[in-house]
Amino acid sequence: MSSLASLSLPVFPAAAIARLIAATGPSECIAGIARHLDTDFRRWPQFDKSPRAACHSPEGVIELMPVSDGVHYSFKYVNGHPKNQRHGLPTVLAFGVLAEVATGLPCLLAELTLLTALRTAAMSAFAAQHLARPDSRRLALIGNGAQSEFQALAFHRLLGIREFHLHDSDPAATAKLQRNLARLGLSSRAFASTAEAVRGCDIVTTITADKTNATILTPAMIEPGMHLNAVGGDCPGKTELDARILAACGQVFVEYAPQTRSEGELQQMPADFPAHEFWQVVNGSHPGRRTAEEVTIFDSVGFALEDFSALRWLQETAAGQGEILGLLPQLADPRDLFGYLPPSASLVRAA
Amino acid sequence: MSSLASLSLPVFPAAAIARLIAATGPSECIAGIARHLDTDFRRWPQFDKSPRAACHSPEGVIELMPVSDGVHYSFKYVNGHPKNQRHGLPTVLAFGVLAEVATGLPCLLAELTLLTALRTAAMSAFAAQHLARPDSRRLALIGNGAQSEFQALAFHRLLGIREFHLHDSDPAATAKLQRNLARLGLSSRAFASTAEAVRGCDIVTTITADKTNATILTPAMIEPGMHLNAVGGDCPGKTELDARILAACGQVFVEYAPQTRSEGELQQMPADFPAHEFWQVVNGSHPGRRTAEEVTIFDSVGFALEDFSALRWLQETAAGQGEILGLLPQLADPRDLFGYLPPSASLVRAA
Numbered sequence: 001m002s003s004l005a006s007l008s009l010p011v012f013p014a015a016a017i018a019r020l021i022a023a024t025g026p027s028e029c030i031a032g033i034a035r036h037l038d039t040d041f042r043r044w045p046q047f048d049k050s051p052r053a054a055c056h057s058p059e060g061v062i063e064l065m066p067v068s069d070g071v072h073y074s075f076k077y078v079n080g081h082p083k084n085q086r087h088g089l090p091t092v093l094a095f096g097v098l099a100e101v102a103t104g105l106p107c108l109l110a111e112l113t114l115l116t117a118l119r120t121a122a123m124s125a126f127a128a129q130h131l132a133r134p135d136s137r138r139l140a141l142i143g144n145g146a147q148s149e150f151q152a153l154a155f156h157r158l159l160g161i162r163e164f165h166l167h168d169s170d171p172a173a174t175a176k177l178q179r180n181l182a183r184l185g186l187s188s189r190a191f192a193s194t195a196e197a198v199r200g201c202d203i204v205t206t207i208t209a210d211k212t213n214a215t216i217l218t219p220a221m222i223e224p225g226m227h228l229n230a231v232g233g234d235c236p237g238k239t240e241l242d243a244r245i246l247a248a249c250g251q252v253f254v255e256y257a258p259q260t261r262s263e264g265e266l267q268q269m270p271a272d273f274p275a276h277e278f279w280q281v282v283n284g285s286h287p288g289r290r291t292a293e294e295v296t297i298f299d300s301v302g303f304a305l306e307d308f309s310a311l312r313w314l315q316e317t318a319a320g321q322g323e324i325l326g327l328l329p330q331l332a333d334p335r336d337l338f339g340y341l342p343p344s345a346s347l348v349r350a351a
Numbered sequence: 352m353s354s355l356a357s358l359s360l361p362v363f364p365a366a367a368i369a370r371l372i373a374a375t376g377p378s379e380c381i382a383g384i385a386r387h388l389d390t391d392f393r394r395w396p397q398f399d400k401s402p403r404a405a406c407h408s409p410e411g412v413i414e415l416m417p418v419s420d421g422v423h424y425s426f427k428y429v430n431g432h433p434k435n436q437r438h439g440l441p442t443v444l445a446f447g448v449l450a451e452v453a454t455g456l457p458c459l460l461a462e463l464t465l466l467t468a469l470r471t472a473a474m475s476a477f478a479a480q481h482l483a484r485p486d487s488r489r490l491a492l493i494g495n496g497a498q499s500e501f502q503a504l505a506f507h508r509l510l511g512i513r514e515f516h517l518h519d520s521d522p523a524a525t526a527k528l529q530r531n532l533a534r535l536g537l538s539s540r541a542f543a544s545t546a547e548a549v550r551g552c553d554i555v556t557t558i559t560a561d562k563t564n565a566t567i568l569t570p571a572m573i574e575p576g577m578h579l580n581a582v583g584g585d586c587p588g589k590t591e592l593d594a595r596i597l598a599a600c601g602q603v604f605v606e607y608a609p610q611t612r613s614e615g616e617l618q619q620m621p622a623d624f625p626a627h628e629f630w631q632v633v634n635g636s637h638p639g640r641r642t643a644e645e646v647t648i649f650d651s652v653g654f655a656l657e658d659f660s661a662l663r664w665l666q667e668t669a670a671g672q673g674e675i676l677g678l679l680p681q682l683a684d685p686r687d688l689f690g691y692l693p694p695s696a697s698l699v700r701a702a
Binding site (some may be wrong): 018024026053059066074083084101173183184210336337343 | 372373374408439448524675682685688690695
């Protein structure tokens with residue numbers, strides 16, 4: 001007789017993560033994830049890495065992003081469907097699992113839509129700490145959609161940025177961002193064009209949504225010493241920078257070159273165009289920015305390791321919390337899976 | 352103010368799947384999954400296929416197995432950790448997701464430990480319907496572990512097999528299988544050696560657990576006209592057949608050659624050793640078995656498409672059931688992810 005025992009898997013649905021972020025403070029969460037990113041990027045060579053497994057369709061993409069450090073394993077499921085918005089559906093949703101390598105057992109299952117926004121913002125600001133000029137004060141946010149508040153918070157928290165210049169092709173998006181930033185005590189200015197928003201800024205984050213080869217930034221907008229945080233160009237056919245900016249800039253930094261060359265701004269450049277993996281800057285083997293005048297680019301596409309860092313942060317921060325889901329069977333005798341079935345008339349007459 | 356609305360994801364934990372199988376009858380479930388396998392293997396070229404993404408460690412392996420037919424997408428998470436048994440933990444656990452390609456939204460999340468046993472058994476018997484001699488009456492089951500009852504049920508249901516010869520290196524496993532089969536009204540005979548169990552059988556299923564290059568079957572055991580259903584050899588370094596059996600047999604059939612050549616019995620053979628993908632037999636483009644005397648081998652490793660078929664069967668069978676999990680956020684305005692955070696003191700002082 002089976003008791004239908006199951007292994008306890010802590011689950012963090014969207015509402016639970018939202019409450020956790022609100023209670024902790026999003027800025028504090030971003031700082032916590034950034035600490036994990038720092039730890040994990042320093043030991044980058046320890047990770048078993050691969051480009052994400054993408055399933056493309058005319059409407060969008062569904063991706064799986066696995067990574068492991070030999071102790072923990074994580075994967076993220078994430079979609080990208082720009083047309084969903086027309087039907088009132090989210091364009092990007094994500095969830096993921098952290099598991100134990102030694103046993104293969106999952107440790108937790110969590111929504112990753114909110115956590116991806118946090119980790120992307122943490123990654124952007126973490127990279128800028130190493131690549132932007134130390135005297136950076138003013139940030140342009142081009143693209144004021146779902147991730148923009150988190151970007152502003154991360155740069156405020158990790159770099160002390162207090163001046164935010166905003167632009168979006170849809171003024172309603174900018175108005176939404178200004179409202180949310182005001183709620184956080186952060187002041188911002190809206191501009192009617194990207195060129196006006198970017199002028200005089202030390203750092204420019206591009207984080208637009210259209211799946212197209214766009215030229216959100218053109219060479220005329222770029223000023224000496226700028227750091228460009230190019231986040232929105234993150235899959236084949238989706239870019240934000242005029243290729244001439246890449247050709248003329250000082251240095252391009254990426255997360256994981258095999259992935260960025262097909263997904264990032266680099267997809268516009270020859271296969272041998274020079275790019276440096278950012279982890280080398282973190283561990284000191286590459287100097288990063290060399291002069292106050294050179295233009296640096298972080299060609300960010302989002303890498304599985306960042307979700308790993310976010311899930312490890314969650315595991316640490318929310319230990320003992322989470323709804324318990326009996327997803328997996330607990331067998332009294334591992335060889336007797338059949339014995340897990342409860343008694344029933346259909347079972348007896350099955351044969 | 353956020354209401355923390357979330358998208359409803361039906362979830363099928365292990366206990367729910369166990370109750371569903373018991374209520375429906377495992378034999379009926381296997382027949383239903385076999386119908387989906389038939390439909391899906393007939394339209395094999397429509398699927399977007401790739402070998403599984405495996406993360407190997409000294410203790411075992413964690414795999415992701417994605418596949419899509421352009422309408423639905425599925426992936427399975429599955430581990431294989433032979434040493435888990437020593438610590439009272441299951442050696443194999445699995446769960447998976449079925450999603451909609453047009454929107455990227457998941458349709459359901461389900462345990463796949465039980466469902467994998469059902470679909471593997473359904474696949475074995477489905478292949479044997481095409482490859483074994485039509486007059487097959489007697490099946491040897493070598494390896495009497497977690498999957499063996501389901502194998503027996505599938506061959507009974509789909510091929511009318513009533514004579515089961517059993518052997519396992521651990522007599523307790525065989526005793527467990529005999530008890531469970533008796534409960535199902537199926538009689539069986541236990542043998543002290545593989546050679547004795549196999550003698551006079553029409554079909555031999557090998558489904559042993561050790562992760563090693565074993566020779567469970569040797570050339571002397573093979574009789575003319577046998578069909579060998581080699582299930583246990585399913586990852587690099589894990590095989591069950593003496594390589595001479597492959598070299599001497601009539602024909603070898605596989606699920607997906609790029610995966611089987613590195614994971615199946617074929618890993619012992621040269622890269623150009625002839626093997627036929629089974630879907631070609633199903634759709635009539637390959638004749639399958641040619642004579643009553645030839646030895647056929649189904650070198651089965653388990654392919655993502657089979658989990659897809661099982662999840663589609665579940666979706667059809669259990670429509671409207673499942674626990675509802677609010678894994679993913681439902682946003683009033685897709686661009687206002689930040690607005691999903693509930694009000695809190697930490698939020699306001701965050702900056």
